[in-house]
Amino acid sequence: MRTLKAKHVVADFRARLTDFELMAKYDLSLEELEKVLAQLVKAGLLRPAELYERGLFYDEPQNRVLTRSSGxxxxxxxxxxxxxxxxxxxxxxxxxxxxxxxxxxxxxxxxxxxxxxxxxxxxxxxxxxxxxxxxxxxxxxxxxxxxxxxxxxxxxxxxxxxxxxxxxxxxxxxxxxxxxxxxxxx
The missing domain is CATH 2.40.10.220 (predicted glycosyltransferase like domains)
Known part of the structure; x- marks a missing residue:
């Protein structure tokens, strides 16, 4: 398995690249992307709330204040x-x-x-x-x-x-x- 630079993946994640864009950029399947993101959370480089924020129910900016100090x-x-x-x-x-x-x-x-x-x-x-x-x-x-x-x-x-x-x-x-x-x- 190839090695990815965690800081680049985190930066792209926080720059709001979509799952599809991340998969294409890093040549990952959906399952591999999920594993990478889980490893970043486990390493403390991403907060679990950041993953949750990208989900269907957190599309509205007013909901983002639940995981950020300001929307x-x-x-x-x-x-x-x-x-x-x-x-x-x-x-x-x-x-x-x-x-x-x-x-x-x-x-x-x-x-x-x-x-x-x-x-x-x-x-x-x-x-x-x-x-x-x-x-x-x-x-x-x-x-x-x-x-x-x-x-x-x-x-x-x-x-x-x-x-x-x-x-x-x-x-x-x-x-x-x-x-x-x-x-x-x-």
């Missing part, structure tokens, strides 16, 4: 984001909550705190807004800039910016990608 949404459209002081350090916002967010392609160090410009105006009618956050984890990915991910905890945000986060979460969120979607005929 988060996954954005259908990545939002451009950059450091306010250095716009050349830019990436994309991929998921969002009132307490934090995840980015792709934004090269940053764990523990680094910065003020960010969220360029919501590039994909919505909302105006760009600022927030300050500290990087709490990074995953450099597999040598490609688009694989670099980072997670942030928001440390300062103005009340009017909270409304913009709420609007972004409402406008651009989607449910659990693991659920089969029924095609409707028109």
């Amino acid at each position: 988060r949404v996954y954005l259908r459209v990545p939002i451009p984001i950059c450091l306010l002081d250095d716009p050349t350090r830019a990436g994309f916002l991929t998921d969002l909550s009132y307490k934090g967010f995840r980015t792709r392609m934004l090269n940053i160090q764990e523990g680094e705190e910065a003020t960010f410009l969220v360029r919501a105006d590039e994909v919505t009618q909302l105006k760009a807004f600022e927030l300050t956050a500290i990087c709490i984890w990074v995953n450099p990915g597999e040598r490609r800039p688009q694989d670099f991910q980072a997670g942030f905890s928001i440390t300062r945000i103005e009340p009017e910016e909270v409304q913009k986060i709420d609007s972004l979460m409402t406008l651009l969120s989607f449910g659990d990608r693991n659920l089969m979607r029924k095609k409707t005929s028109t």
Whole structure:
């Protein structure tokens, strides 16, 4: 049996790859994927609640607060984001909550705190807004800039910016990608 890098599987799992995407990426059968995920839980790299959250009954964002300290949404459209002081350090916002967010392609160090410009105006009618956050984890990915991910905890945000986060979460969120979607005929 081949060896998988646990940190890559965990990162992909948390990036909300579907079971089918995980199976294809790591060349696993459904039974093998279930074993891998069970081993990650046993090793303490995933919480059992994270597996349960992906299930049929946890598609709605309000249910995710049962397994997370704050509900988060996954954005259908990545939002451009950059450091306010250095716009050349830019990436994309991929998921969002009132307490934090995840980015792709934004090269940053764990523990680094910065003020960010969220360029919501590039994909919505909302105006760009600022927030300050500290990087709490990074995953450099597999040598490609688009694989670099980072997670942030928001440390300062103005009340009017909270409304913009709420609007972004409402406008651009989607449910659990693991659920089969029924095609409707028109």
